[in-house]
Amino acid sequence: MRDNSLKARRNFLGKGFKIGLVTILGGIGLSKIASRLNANSNKSEEYKMDLMTTDGVIIQVNASEVQEIEQPTNPDIKYNVREGIPNRKFVMVIDLAKCKNALNCVESCNKHHFVTGDNAWIKVHKMQDSKDSAPYWMPRTCMHCDKPACVTVCPVDATFKRRDGLVLIDNERCIGCRFCMAACPYSIRVFNWSDPEQGEMSEVMMHAVPEGLHPEYAGMPSIKGTPDKCDFCPHTIRKGELPHCVKACPNGVFYFGDQYEDTVTNGEETLRLGKLLEDKAGYRILEELGTEPRVYYLPPVNRLVDFEDGLENYDKYQSVDKSDIE
Amino acid sequence: MKNHQGLLEDLAPRKFGKRGKIWTGILLIFIAAGIVAYIDQLIKGQVVTNMRDYALWGIYISNFVFFVATSFVGSVTVAVLRLTKNKWRTPLVRIAEIISLASIIMAGITIVLDMARPDRLLNLFLYARLQSPITWDVIIIPTYIALSFLLLYFPLLPDFALLKNYHKGKNSTLSKWYGRLSLKWTGSKAQKALQEKSIRLVAFIIIPVGILLQTIDAWLFSTTYRVGWDSTNMGAYFISGAFVAGLGALITVVCIVRKVRKLESYITEYHFDKLAKFLVLACLTYLYFNVNEYLIPIFTATVEEEIHLNALVFGEYSLLFWFSQIVGLILPIIILIFEAGRRPGPMLVVGFMVVIGSWWKRYIIVTPTLLSPFLPIEGVPESWQSYFPSLHEWIITVATLAMALLIITLLIRYLPAVPIQRTADEKVMYPTEKDLEP
Ligand code: SF4
């Protein structure tokens, strides 16, 4: 009895294998035949096609000679989040002469990144370098350093540097060690100490974002036990728009652009980056550390606004307005 | 042979007395509380701690550094004294090895407690990046655990064989276990040669590994740009600090074990004298590095460094700073300089002082630096500008300390705290030495 069933099984296995083989061979054969047929039918019609070459000349070719080459239908599929947008090098310039602590940048950033914690990603610092020097307002984003201290120390490559200059976080890989936060000399990173409680938004965003959870949509949603930070808004720059802070600033403090193109814009005026830095003596903060920030500052000279104007908005203990998140 | 039997009676591990049971019970309660607190932390996230975006590391990390430091005692006393052929180490090495093993295991556990996403622990291996000091830790800590274990285990083989026979008839399960652990030790020449060679090899490897472990621990901090951490002094500073913390722990445990197990005739004042001098040497070295770390920067301190130093020396951390410097370092040196201070009684106190001072010293290394960033702390709730551990953090940290003590207690319960065979051998080899020296 047992012998029989064993044999039966062996038989079955053997047959199954043969059938599988036949199917595969058959499949290959069929596709071969089909392609022949196709080619034949094309030839018989001698159909000519009009095509345009890359330099704009119209030419005619036999349709049978035209071969389709493989092309990614959706460029996003080939797009590598860790490489970034090809042939770009994003850069930001912040003009301290224009800042009057309007805080629209902070508000807009908080809103669009659904910041629900107590620490905003952008801050406007009240600065005074020494006792006798004049105070000024200093907006501060992530510097997207070219030699990012945060990336160097991350044990799992969760925070990474892209070719287009951005430093982003893969919140799905991060182990929550906070070494990156300890390493960042600008103290710009914020941490989700508890569930971010972004409510329904997180679910909505998860489906709205084509790739699902994705470092380019930082904060949407935020994940408990991982850090967040200013991401230079890759989700908007990929659409050809400016980052939220740049768009929101009523005083045109933020300029954003591409270093390869040597242009930056604040939405109103577009300037040559090199010239701007030269004319206005651009500098980077904590340059001496050698982190090579991608954010330049223009010194607060010939101020367009009074420092005192900003004082009414100044709140040392709050950067995220939670009044509308019930 | 009769001598042998007497030794065995004295040194064979003994069942817990009433005190032992109460002690173990208390430890278990602390550990249970810690587990409950940790589960709560897992569920709610690290909001239950008082760590926030500026004070992003707290006592979990300083406690981790403390454990790593105390684990250094294994390589120092055992390996170094062994290679330099210092005979007085014999009754102390076993305890040192036990402390070492317990500490390094707890260091491994403590660092995981600090991770906000322990569920992704595997990523450390899947996506390991070699330039991160954390990856170096992931490599070095298991290595050190393995080496510490071997350094404890190899010398135990003859003792296990002795204990197997000792318990034969009295307690057959215990005898069976000791038998298994003894790996069929007979004491033959070939076995002895092999054992001697293995121990020498492990003792040799564990020194560089131990130094590396401490250094990597220091590099966790000095690879950042932070004020007070970004120092080339850090590696040597941590090694000398570990020297102090480890010896402090050793002295404390030795005092207690000697008392509880009535080992006065094995661990004599002669040994305490040696230990004390060893500790003074360690403290002086550490003091030297402390001067380098805190006093010399005054001359060239940048604005940020000056704020940091001021906060330490005169400001909000001054109490802890001076406590760890005076109670943990200077007073022990002064006490131990006098002969009267090098006796078991005062040395128990000194041991405690050093251990507690060392623990707070680690706190002083971690916290103040994080709270003096380059850019001002603004736009965050007022409570984020300072740090003191929350109840959860205390309960969990106390539990890790209790767990370390439990490991030590259990190992001393089941292993001979003083090597039996070796003591016997030395009695034969140097019969006069012992008579002369106590
Ligand atoms: S500013 Fe900080 S977080 Fe941003 S790239 Fe530089 S080191 Fe990293």
Ligand code: SF4
């Ligand atoms: S917290 Fe996350 S992103 Fe930061 S270093 Fe650790 S693993 Fe990397």
